[in-house]
Amino acid sequence: MEQYKKEFIEFMVECGVLTFGDFITKSGRKTPFFVNTGNYKTGRQLSKLGDFYAEAIYHHFGTDFNVLFGPAYKGIPLSVAASISLDRNYGMDVCYCSNRKEIKDHGDKGILLGSKLKNEDKVIIIEDVTTAGTSIYETMPIIKSAADIEVKGLIISVDRMEKGQGENTALKELEDTFNFKTCAIVTMREVIDYLSDHKVAGEKIINETIMKRIEEYYQVYGA
Numbered sequence: 509m510e511q512y513k514k515e516f517i518e519f520m521v522e523c524g525v526l527t528f529g530d531f532i533t534k535s536g537r538k539t540p541f542f543v544n545t546g547n548y549k550t551g552r553q554l555s556k557l558g559d560f561y562a563e564a565i566y567h568h569f570g571t572d573f574n575v576l577f578g579p580a581y582k583g584i585p586l587s588v589a590a591s592i593s594l595d596r597n598y599g600m601d602v603c604y605c606s607n608r609k610e611i612k613d614h615g616d617k618g619i620l621l622g623s624k625l626k627n628e629d630k631v632i633i634i635e636d637v638t639t640a641g642t643s644i645y646e647t648m649p650i651i652k653s654a655a656d657i658e659v660k661g662l663i664i665s666v667d668r669m670e671k672g673q674g675e676n677t678a679l680k681e682l683e684d685t686f687n688f689k690t691c692a693i694v695t696m697r698e699v700i701d702y703l704s705d706h707k708v709a710g711e712k713i714i715n716e717t718i719m720k721r722i723e724e725y726y727q728v729y730g731a
Contacts, residue, residue, distance in 0.1 A: 513694045514702060516560045516665075521708045523553055526666075526699070528718050534642055537729060540721040541696070543666045545582050545636035558589030560693055562597050565590065565632065565663050568691040571600060573630040573660045575623060578606045579647045586634045587622070605631075607650050625654040633662045641678040648686060661689035669696045670729040677731040 520526035524547045531542040548557050565576075576594075578587030587604040594600040603623035625631070633647065644662065651657060662682060672678030679690040700722060703713045714722075 509698055509702065512560065512563050513698060514706075516693050517699050517702050518706075518708050519556065519560070520665075521703070521713055523547055523549075528713070537670075539729075540718065540725055543637045543668075545586065545665065548585075554585060554589045555593070557586075558591075558593035559597060561586065561590040561634065561663065561665070562593035564691065564693045565594065565634075566598050566600075568663065568689070569632060569660060571598075573602065573632045575603045575605055575625065575629050575631045575657075577625075577631050577633050577647075577651060578604065579633070579635060579643050580607050582636050583634055584621075586636065590634055605651075607647070619650060620654060625651060625657055627656040629655060629657045631657050631659050633659065635662065635664045637666045637668060638662075638664050638678045638682070641672050641682050644682055644686075659686065659688050661691065664690075664692045665694070666699065667692035667695040669731060670726065671731045675731065680731070 517526070520543070525545060526541070526543055528541050531539050533539055533542075545557075548554055576587040576591050578584050584606040587606055591602050591604040594602055605620055605622040605625060608619050608621060631651065633644065633651075635643065638644065648659070651659070662679070664679075667677070667679055669677055672681040674681065676684075679692070682688075683690050700714065700719075704719060707713070
C-alpha cells in the first residue's frame with residue numbers, strides 16, 4: 509500500500525472522521541463504520557485533506573481537467589481544499605464549482621456557486637464517500653443541464669466496496685451508467701487490513717468484535 513494511503517487512514521481516525529459503531533447511511537443501511545468528512549474542522553485539517561485528495565486526483569487523472577465540482581453540502585469544502593492543494597503542490601490552477609440545494613433568485617442567481625460551468629469544461633466530481641451512489645445520480649442532471657461539459661470522473665475519499673443499486677459496487681455502477689472513471693483515495697478493504705494490523709496513537713481500532721460486525725455487514729451488502 510502506498511505511504512500516502514497509510515497516512516490518510518491514520519489521519520481519518522485521528523480527526524474522528526472514520527469511526528466504528530452503529531450508524532445509518534444516507535441510503536438507509538445500518539452500518540458498523542462511518543466516514544463523516546464534516547469532522548474535518550480546522551484549517552490545518554482541511555489543508556492536509558486537500559493534499560491527500562490532490563495527490564489521488566493527480567495520480568488517477570493527471571492534468572486533463574479544469575474544474576472540480578463538489579456536490580452540496582460536504583462537497584463544497586472538498587472542492588475548495590483540493591483546488592488549493594492542486595495549485596500549491598502541482599501548479600494546477602483549476603476552478604471549483606458547487607451547487608446550492610435551492611435556486612437563488614437574486615444577486616448571484618442560479619443553482620451553481622463558484623465557477624459557472626461552460627461548454628467544453630472538463631469536470632471531476634469530488635465527494636466524501638459513496639455508498640449507493642445516490643448523490644451522484646442527483647448531481648449529474650444539474651451539471652449536465654448547466655453546459656455542454658465532459659465529466660472526466662469521480663474521486664471520493666473511501667470506497668465502501670458494497671452493493672449499489674444491484675450486485676456491483678456503487679462506483680462500478682456509476683462508471684457503467686455515466687461512462688466516466690471512478691476512484692478513491694483508499695478502499696475500505698485497505699482500511700480494514702491496515703487497522704487490523706496497526707495501532708493509531710497507541711490504540712487498537714479494529715478488534716475482533718468490530719471485525720465480526722464488519723464481516724457480517726459485508727455478507728449482506730458486500731459487492
